[in-house]
Amino acid sequence: xxxxxxxxxxxxxxxxxxxxxxxxxxxxxxxxxxxxxxxxxxxxxxxxxxxxxxxxxxxxxxxxxxxxxxxxxxxxxxxxxxxxxxxxxxxxxxxxxxxxxxxxxxxxxxxxxxxx
Amino acid sequence: xxxxxxxxxxxxxxxxxxxxxxxxxxxxxxxxxxxxxxxxxxxxxxxxxxxxxxxxxxxxxxxxxxxxxxxxxxxxxxxxxxxxxxxxxxxxxxxxxxxxxxxxxxxxxxxxxxx
Numbered sequence: 001x002x003x004x005x006x007x008x009x010x011x012x013x014x015x016x017x018x019x020x021x022x023x024x025x026x027x028x029x030x031x032x033x034x035x036x037x038x039x040x041x042x043x044x045x046x047x048x049x050x051x052x053x054x055x056x057x058x059x060x061x062x063x064x065x066x067x068x069x070x071x072x073x074x075x076x077x078x079x080x081x082x083x084x085x086x087x088x089x090x091x092x093x094x095x096x097x098x099x100x101x102x103x104x105x106x107x108x109x110x111x112x113x114x115x116x
Numbered sequence: 117x118x119x120x121x122x123x124x125x126x127x128x129x130x131x132x133x134x135x136x137x138x139x140x141x142x143x144x145x146x147x148x149x150x151x152x153x154x155x156x157x158x159x160x161x162x163x164x165x166x167x168x169x170x171x172x173x174x175x176x177x178x179x180x181x182x183x184x185x186x187x188x189x190x191x192x193x194x195x196x197x198x199x200x201x202x203x204x205x206x207x208x209x210x211x212x213x214x215x216x217x218x219x220x221x222x223x224x225x226x227x228x229x230x231x
Binding site for chain 1: 120125150152159160161162165167206208218219220221222223224
């Protein structure tokens with residue numbers, strides 16, 4: 001099956017610093033990736049749709065200057081949390097739509113961000 | 117806007133009990149429907165999906181789901197659960213023809229199966 005890998009799995013940073021999370025499709029090309037945020041005991045909240053070679057499409061209420069998304073290649077999308085604050089602490093998950101798997105999404109392992 | 121509701125947030129069952137998890141969505145058009153599962157410490161993975169055709173869909177590990185269009189529902193079922201089914205289950209919807217591949221997830225149901 002298709003594999004999506006996320007790195008790092010967990011990261012702790014100081015308030016005010018920036019953190020980059022990578023999402024890679026290991027054995028397929030992903031023209032579209034999705035970034036989700038998961039709060040404790042809540043659902044996955046779609047943050048943005050990352051499109052290879054173009055700007056990401058952000059959901060309402062998600063600050064695009066705060067959460068920078070770059071999809072520079074068909075196998076890599078990155079999410080950078082800029083000037084992180086404690087309220088940005090969360091579990092971030094990326095997923096990719098696999099064209100030959102009939103719309104199925106494959107998910108990364110998730111990245112737990114803790115901002116001190 | 118699309119939304120997905122999962123009514124059971126926590127379910128505790130004994131092994132061999134039957135399972136039904138509710139999922140309702142709100143969207144007037146054609147939808148693609150999914151159930152994903154997240155076992156402890158693992159990625160989300162697909163259990164089953166419905167695009168068209170037979171509204172009773174069979175997935176992996178003995179799970180099935182029935183799409184009832186008139187009720188906007190896509191409930192997940194399993195006749196006899198096992199301890200290894202302990203996980204979190206998410207229902208998801210994708211609006212077909214929306215020009216986007218956005219998937220909207222429900223809040224999830226945490227299932228605990230007692231041995």
